[in-house]
Amino acid sequence: MIAEVGRFCLILALIITSVQVVAGLWGARRQNAQLMTITTSAAVAQFIFIALAFALLVWLFVVSDFSVMVVAANSATIKPMFYKITSTWGNHEGSMLLWVLILAFFGAAIGMFGRNMPAPFKARVLGVQGLISLGFLAFIIFTSSPFARLFPVPVEGAGFNPLLQDPGLAAHPPLLYLGYVGFSTAFSFAIAALIEGRSDTVWVRYARPWIIIAWICLTIGITLGSLWAYYELGWGGWWFWDPVENASLMPWLLGTALVHSALVVERRFALVRWTILLGILTFSMSLLGTFVVRSGILTSVHAFAVDPARGAFILVLLVLATGGGLALYAIRSPVLGAGRVFSLVSREGSLVLNNILLVTVTGTVFLGTFYPLLIDLLTEDKISVGAPFYAMTFVPMAAPLLLVMVIGPMLSWRRDSGQGLLGRLAPALFVGFTVLVLVAAGTHGAKVIAALWLAMAAWIVVGSLMILVRRTRVGQVSLPESLTLLKALPPATFGLVLAHAGIGMLVAGLAGGALFKQEGVAMLGAGQSVPFIGRTLTLTGVQPGREANYEFVRGRIEIRRGAGKPGLLFPERRFYPERQSDTTEAGVRVTPLGNLYVALGDQAEDGRWTIRYYSHPLAVWIWLGGGVMALGGGVALFDRRNWLTPERQPAREVQTSGSAPA
Amino acid sequence: MTLPKPVVLLAAIAPVAVFIVLAIALAFGLSNDPAALPSVLVGKPAPTFALGPVRENDTGFSTADITGKVAVINIFGSWCSACRLEHPTLMDLAARGVKIHGIDWKDDPADGAAWLARFGDPYARVGDDQTGRLALDLGVSGAPETFIIDKTGRIRYKLVGPITPERWRDEMAPLIAQLEAGQ
Amino acid sequence: MTSPLRHAVGAALALAMLMTPVVSLAVEPNEMLQDPTLEARAETLSKELRCVVCQNQSIDASSAPLARDMRLLVRERIAAGDTDVQAKAYLVERYGNFVLLKPPFQADTLLLWFGPLLILVVAGVALLMAARTGAPDDTDDLAPDMEDL
Numbered sequence: 001m002i003a004e005v006g007r008f009c010l011i012l013a014l015i016i017t018s019v020q021v022v023a024g025l026w027g028a029r030r031q032n033a034q035l036m037t038i039t040t041s042a043a044v045a046q047f048i049f050i051a052l053a054f055a056l057l058v059w060l061f062v063v064s065d066f067s068v069m070v071v072a073a074n075s076a077t078i079k080p081m082f083y084k085i086t087s088t089w090g091n092h093e094g095s096m097l098l099w100v101l102i103l104a105f106f107g108a109a110i111g112m113f114g115r116n117m118p119a120p121f122k123a124r125v126l127g128v129q130g131l132i133s134l135g136f137l138a139f140i141i142f143t144s145s146p147f148a149r150l151f152p153v154p155v156e157g158a159g160f161n162p163l164l165q166d167p168g169l170a171a172h173p174p175l176l177y178l179g180y181v182g183f184s185t186a187f188s189f190a191i192a193a194l195i196e197g198r199s200d201t202v203w204v205r206y207a208r209p210w211i212i213i214a215w216i217c218l219t220i221g222i223t224l225g226s227l228w229a230y231y232e233l234g235w236g237g238w239w240f241w242d243p244v245e246n247a248s249l250m251p252w253l254l255g256t257a258l259v260h261s262a263l264v265v266e267r268r269f270a271l272v273r274w275t276i277l278l279g280i281l282t283f284s285m286s287l288l289g290t291f292v293v294r295s296g297i298l299t300s301v302h303a304f305a306v307d308p309a310r311g312a313f314i315l316v317l318l319v320l321a322t323g324g325g326l327a328l329y330a331i332r333s334p335v336l337g338a339g340r341v342f343s344l345v346s347r348e349g350s351l352v353l354n355n356i357l358l359v360t361v362t363g364t365v366f367l368g369t370f371y372p373l374l375i376d377l378l379t380e381d382k383i384s385v386g387a388p389f390y391a392m393t394f395v396p397m398a399a400p401l402l403l404v405m406v407i408g409p410m411l412s413w414r415r416d417s418g419q420g421l422l423g424r425l426a427p428a429l430f431v432g433f434t435v436l437v438l439v440a441a442g443t444h445g446a447k448v449i450a451a452l453w454l455a456m457a458a459w460i461v462v463g464s465l466m467i468l469v470r471r472t473r474v475g476q477v478s479l480p481e482s483l484t485l486l487k488a489l490p491p492a493t494f495g496l497v498l499a500h501a502g503i504g505m506l507v508a509g510l511a512g513g514a515l516f517k518q519e520g521v522a523m524l525g526a527g528q529s530v531p532f533i534g535r536t537l538t539l540t541g542v543q544p545g546r547e548a549n550y551e552f553v554r555g556r557i558e559i560r561r562g563a564g565k566p567g568l569l570f571p572e573r574r575f576y577p578e579r580q581s582d583t584t585e586a587g588v589r590v591t592p593l594g595n596l597y598v599a600l601g602d603q604a605e606d607g608r609w610t611i612r613y614y615s616h617p618l619a620v621w622i623w624l625g626g627g628v629m630a631l632g633g634g635v636a637l638f639d640r641r642n643w644l645t646p647e648r649q650p651a652r653e654v655q656t657s658g659s660a661p662a
Numbered sequence: 663m664t665l666p667k668p669v670v671l672l673a674a675i676a677p678v679a680v681f682i683v684l685a686i687a688l689a690f691g692l693s694n695d696p697a698a699l700p701s702v703l704v705g706k707p708a709p710t711f712a713l714g715p716v717r718e719n720d721t722g723f724s725t726a727d728i729t730g731k732v733a734v735i736n737i738f739g740s741w742c743s744a745c746r747l748e749h750p751t752l753m754d755l756a757a758r759g760v761k762i763h764g765i766d767w768k769d770d771p772a773d774g775a776a777w778l779a780r781f782g783d784p785y786a787r788v789g790d791d792q793t794g795r796l797a798l799d800l801g802v803s804g805a806p807e808t809f810i811i812d813k814t815g816r817i818r819y820k821l822v823g824p825i826t827p828e829r830w831r832d833e834m835a836p837l838i839a840q841l842e843a844g845q
Numbered sequence: 846m847t848s849p850l851r852h853a854v855g856a857a858l859a860l861a862m863l864m865t866p867v868v869s870l871a872v873e874p875n876e877m878l879q880d881p882t883l884e885a886r887a888e889t890l891s892k893e894l895r896c897v898v899c900q901n902q903s904i905d906a907s908s909a910p911l912a913r914d915m916r917l918l919v920r921e922r923i924a925a926g927d928t929d930v931q932a933k934a935y936l937v938e939r940y941g942n943f944v945l946l947k948p949p950f951q952a953d954t955l956l957l958w959f960g961p962l963l964i965l966v967v968a969g970v971a972l973l974m975a976a977r978t979g980a981p982d983d984t985d986d987l988a989p990d991m992e993d994l
Binding site for chain 1: 871872873874875877893895900901902903906941942943944945946947948949953954956957958960961964965968969971972973975976977978979
Binding site: 664665669673699700702703706768793794795797798799800801803804 | 897898910911914915918937938939940941943971974978979
């Protein structure tokens with residue numbers, strides 16, 4: 001009964017969405033106020049019904065209703081309640097429903113909170129948003145219904161992948177989807193702007209808060225995924241250049257470029273067409289990612305339902321959305337005309353460089369991800385593109401970007417003479433150089449490259465803080481005056497500083513963890529020890545035990561450094577009878593200076609256990625950096641300018657097709 | 663500075679043009695298996711080998727057994743579920759007089775022997791590759807896999823996955839006939 | 846089990862390995878070679894070879910039986926005196942280029958290796974065109990409330 005109600009809600013949502021699309025696009029065209037109002041109501045109603053359907057699906061998992069196919073395939077009565085709930089989105093059908101739920105959520109949110117927008121524009125945005133929903137609702141209802149029944153009803157469910165029975169699962173996909181799917185708003189705004197052929201650039205101001213929200217969520221989602229892989233997979237890795245990981249990185253990179261180019265649009269009436277293109281491409285990357293995960297077209301540890309038939313449906317949606325959007329761009333963008341010229345040595349110039357480099361690294365990741373497919377289709381050969389490729393292409397391209405990101409915010413808008421730039425950045429240069437010398441000397445010249453990367457991290461962090469120093473004119477005015485200036489700074493400035501500093505932390509963590517890591521493996525019996533990084537690791541024993549739905553063996557590792565209380569770690573191996581598989585839970589000791597990571601391997605016939613141990617210096621800054629970046633985005637969101645109607649300045653519009661060569 | 667019209671149009675059309683190419687590639691990709699390894703060894707000489715027996719009192723399997731003859735070699739294991747699917751076809755072929763040799767891969771010989779005793783033995787000779795070294799030399803990545811080797815000792819065909827009656831009839835049997843005739 | 850040699854090898858690969866994860870050791874202690882130099886070489890090689898039955902893992906990181914076989918084979922070849930290039934070629938002969946995590950530099954991968962540079966040039970040209978063409982800058986900045994950003 002409940003499943004049928006759920007299915008009915010989805011069908012109702014489909015109908016409502018159709019109304020939303022027609023009312024929005026037609027109503028805007030006809031300037032019909034009534035239709036435009038209906039659009040907002042439809043967007044909200046769509047969300048309510050999909051939310052209801054989702055809630056019902058969660059309920060079905062909670063009560064373990066195995067007459068419903070997805071519940072039977074992905075759950076079991078012996079699972080803890082928390083994981084029964086999170087199983088809802090741990091499978092293809094449920095996660096697709098979460099996908100459209102978030103799509104509808106953003107639509108409803110724009111409807112309700114986008115009050116500063118002119119009605120026709122808002123109606124068009126919601127109309128396009130509705131079009132995307134329409135496609136995916138149809139996909140769910142016709143090929144991937146979470147409410148499909150199973151007969152005969154099994155007594156027990158098929159259980160769950162034990163790797164996913166983790167708190168990280170609760171947070172990682174929803175946040176990732178909030179980001180991924182959140183960029184649909186950028187798409188809708190861009191398409192609406194194209195449809196209208198808007199000659200002013202105010203639409204970027206309306207779109208900004210939604211783009212920032214999506215960016216924040218995607219940043220957190222990717223950071224959490226990386227953190228989860230680190231402690232869950234037992235090898236101490238945090239990024240694998242897996243196709244699905246790349247599929248989440250590409251929208252993030254383009255989304256970052258979008259956030260930056262949008263600044264130029266508002267400031268200079270320039271890069272208008274480029275920003276629209278970015279808006280379309282960012283979400284297209286999200287759609288591409290959805291396609292890659294669910295079609296089986298690339299091998300990946302993340303692959304969900306590998307079903308070419310479903311893959312074909314998503315490909316059709318991708319072609320309609322991206323192809324349609326880009327076709328519209330081809331037709332309409334010449335009409336928009338070009339913006340204004342600006343000097344390249346300026347804030348705008350640095351933002352252009354930012355975009356060039358971000359697009360290049362995105363293209364690099366794209367190339368690496370899809371090239372094997374191309375080769376496979378066109379030749380007899382079959383190649384792999386793994387981490388070594390990205391190390392030789394992505395990393396060198398990222399370096400200039402990381403250097404320039406400190407200089408950019410120090411430049412004036414419009415034109416900067418470059419004078420005094422050195423003075424503004426001197427502290428950052430000084431600290432960076434000091435770090436370089438200290439680390440290089442401290443490692444006796446053996447790790448010069450690593451020292452350079454740590455120096456880069458210091459350059460970024462100090463350089464970001466220098467923005468605050470400059471704005472508050474520390475040293476030039478009295479301290480109380482500086483404090484007053486500090487308090488008067490808009491949130492967007494703090495957001496900038498935090499977001500950039502976060503990247504510096506991320507670079508420090510990556511450099512430390514990858515370039516200064518140490519590792520070892522040993523076979524230890526109870527009471528045996530092994531020396532590691534100036535400490536002694538002792539395996540005092542391994543205890544078996546059981547929890548609700550798994551059995552485990554837990555090792556107890558003492559870490560001794562000289563006299564004093566030893567540190568303790570408890571690496572585990574868990575065995576899940578419901579899926580006949582096991583997982584490793586590493587024991588990790590986290591400090592700001594580094595992690596000590598111990599994993600329990602197999603037991604040999606003589607009773608000794610294989611222990612793997614790693615040292616990852618500074619690794620925690622990878623995820624802290626990600627968190628600080630997201631925080632920066634959050635702070636920037638509170639800037640009032642995001643939420644007020646900007647002053648209309650009709651005299652200052654982009655040259656329309658009349659005066660530009662069209 | 664203003665851009666000439668053709669450049670503006672090119673810049674506008676380029677994205678959608680690139681996308682169309684991508685979409686076509688993705689569409690073809692849907693019918694492509696990303697994990698299926700091509701057979702790089704086809705056309706190259708098979709490695710020499712001398713495998714011990716799987717069953718006690720058996721003779722094992724070595725290069726000498728296939729020199730100068732066309733040989734069909736099947737990789738299997740008692741742990742391999744897809745091999746069970748293929749097994750009836752192999753038994754059928756053996757009953758018709760087709761000579762197939764078996765390599766028991768990554769398997770305890772006792773388990774392999776028990777499996778053959780339980781389900782039937784379609785093989786002319788069976789060799790034990792518990793270490794997996796021969797399989798590595800053949801570029802094996804899973805079971806079942808089947809190789810056809812010609813009279814000069816060159817690998818001429820590799821099948822990844824179970825042998826189906828259709829595949830035998832349409833691809834493998836004709837090739838064997840050709841090789842037997844000395845082509 | 847750490848040694849100064851590990852540091853040296855690690856430093857030499859520093860740039861190449863920056864973005865690679867700290868992937869490691871499904872290597873069992875009883876697989877490892879006695880000679881630390883050779884073992885270090887074997888480990889580095891293992892990180893560059895793909896486990897063909899896994900989803901995107903190197904043979905160094907995978908606990909699959911086939912990965913173990915390949916690790917042992919790599920160690921055998923190195924102990925027998927193969928150079929790194931020869932040891933990799935041994936596996937490529939049998940499994941094809943698929944087994945290399947770093948794609949080979951050959952005719953059909955030229956686009957892959959030069960692609961990033963190509964994209965840089967195209968993106969650079971496109972964006973500079975977008976930035977440098979248009980109306981002359983004869984007005985004040987728009988959106989004056991963006992001044993203090």
